Amino acid sequence: MDPQCAGATMTAPRSCAVFERNPDLMSFAPLGLAEPVTRALAEEGYSEPTPIQAAAIPPALAGRDLIGIAQTGTGKTAAFALPILHRLAGAAKPLQPKSPRILVLAPTRELGNQIVDSFAAYGRHLRISTRLAIGGVPIGKQIRALARGVDVLVATPGRLLDLHNSRAVRFDNVEVLVLDEADRMLDMGFIHDIRRIVGLLPKDRQTLFFSATMAPQTEKLAGAMLTDPATVAVTPQATTVEKIDQRAIRVEKAGKQDMLTMLLKREPIDRALVFTRTKHGADRVVRGLAKAGITAEAIHGNKSQGQRNRVMAAFRSGDVHTLVATDIAARGIDVDGVSHVINYDLPNIAESYVHRIGRTARAGAAGIAISLVSSDELAYMRDIEKLIRRQIAGSGTEGHSPAARSGVRPARGEKQEEPQRQGRRRSRKQGSERKPQQRTAYGAPGRQHANGLAGARFLEPAHRGPRQPSPVSE
Ligand code: AMP
Numbered sequence: 001m002d003p004q005c006a007g008a009t010m011t012a013p014r015s016c017a018v019f020e021r022n023p024d025l026m027s028f029a030p031l032g033l034a035e036p037v038t039r040a041l042a043e044e045g046y047s048e049p050t051p052i053q054a055a056a057i058p059p060a061l062a063g064r065d066l067i068g069i070a071q072t073g074t075g076k077t078a079a080f081a082l083p084i085l086h087r088l089a090g091a092a093k094p095l096q097p098k099s100p101r102i103l104v105l106a107p108t109r110e111l112g113n114q115i116v117d118s119f120a121a122y123g124r125h126l127r128i129s130t131r132l133a134i135g136g137v138p139i140g141k142q143i144r145a146l147a148r149g150v151d152v153l154v155a156t157p158g159r160l161l162d163l164h165n166s167r168a169v170r171f172d173n174v175e176v177l178v179l180d181e182a183d184r185m186l187d188m189g190f191i192h193d194i195r196r197i198v199g200l201l202p203k204d205r206q207t208l209f210f211s212a213t214m215a216p217q218t219e220k221l222a223g224a225m226l227t228d229p230a231t232v233a234v235t236p237q238a239t240t241v242e243k244i245d246q247r248a249i250r251v252e253k254a255g256k257q258d259m260l261t262m263l264l265k266r267e268p269i270d271r272a273l274v275f276t277r278t279k280h281g282a283d284r285v286v287r288g289l290a291k292a293g294i295t296a297e298a299i300h301g302n303k304s305q306g307q308r309n310r311v312m313a314a315f316r317s318g319d320v321h322t323l324v325a326t327d328i329a330a331r332g333i334d335v336d337g338v339s340h341v342i343n344y345d346l347p348n349i350a351e352s353y354v355h356r357i358g359r360t361a362r363a364g365a366a367g368i369a370i371s372l373v374s375s376d377e378l379a380y381m382r383d384i385e386k387l388i389r390r391q392i393a394g395s396g397t398e399g400h401s402p403a404a405r406s407g408v409r410p411a412r413g414e415k416q417e418e419p420q421r422q423g424r425r426r427s428r429k430q431g432s433e434r435k436p437q438q439r440t441a442y443g444a445p446g447r448q449h450a451n452g453l454a455g456a457r458f459l460e461p462a463h464r465g466p467r468q469p470s471p472v473s474e
Helices: 035-044 051-061 076-090 109-122 139-146 157-165 182-187 191-200 216-225 237-243 253-266 279-291 305-317 350-360 375-388 402-407 419-429
Strands: 066-069 100-105 130-133 150-155 176-179 206-211 230-234 244-250 272-275 296-299 322-325 340-343 367-373 456-458
Touching (some): 051 076, 051 230, 076 176, 100 191, 130 157, 139 150, 340 350
Parallel strands (some): 066 206, 100 176, 296 322
């Protein structure tokens, strides 16, 4: 990776661009994607590539390895799905038993489902087979589904290794590996699983590596798996944050439940996503709201697949206006029309704040983000403000001493979700959320993209020659 690009994040871009997004690329036509793919895109109502697509698709089509720094909501799924579908459209090959041609690794079942849906949508005019291998559902059906081979296998790392250990999948025909949300996979403790899987893959493959952030650990992983990658980064930073009306309210822990109740009654809320730090915290908030006559549902790692599906359907349909979630459970949930994000607890990782509030500014919409800040969270708030480079009205951080940082702990009796355990548990037990059929339009050509994407950055012009290279969900 270009050293200048190291550490670039969606909130803290570095000047790593060799050149900015090609302004001529205002339609998909110049990309030269196969006709069945462009036809599907037209049917989806996509008139122009998003910045990450405009930057990532050309090097991916040229067969290069790729690092794409982009968060959910930027169109990153199509950024890797479209070149892959182009490859499959151009070189039909007989399926080999138990073998995928394309392997997509995703951290959560929700994201896995969304990826499968995207391949189904953009690949609807191609005869490709796609399978999903996620935990939490019986393995037998997945073993049978893989028996004849597949074009695209989308999997969570734990279940994929289980399938490999059962000799239900082999990797010798993998032409393309996609790692989606690599930073989140590392957060969830999948590093060893990923390294094992990568070690089992053919060396001569294309690798497409997507991550919202590029912390040193993520970069190290990329360095170990990629060969001479092109790096592209979208920069939604300031504009995303600027589109959102961010407020903070200083309130001590004991007063947060009443404050939330008041906000939910007072604010003109379509859909509110309330974030707590722990699963128990989420349940407690839902119970407190019920006592105040407000219907809300919790979504977190202890919920069964059926419960999660039911809750998400109710939230999407508008039967339930308030969803209380933990960061990890909320990851991959793709719901447009969230009018309010409320941080009941502040995240202890500043970047999670940007992920959270980004839920309310999807598809170009504006949104409101309200953070309830207790004294022991002031240090978190300062970190957040440093990251987004602005002060949030009402945050109360002025004059706060950084020494307070050391005193910040989860509340008594609360245990923070432990990433590794939770990651594995999620991949084995939790349910899945289907992406709604309706797809987000990024707006008319020439307009600012959803999430206020300022544009994509593309490093290192492609110079390698082309290389030779789809899950039925559960
Ligand atoms: P993703 O970042 O992959 O989760 O995509 C976010 C949303 O953008 C999804 O609802 C996609 O269907 C939608 N989308 C992706 N690419 C485009 C495009 N070129 N034009 C309009 N919408 C898009």
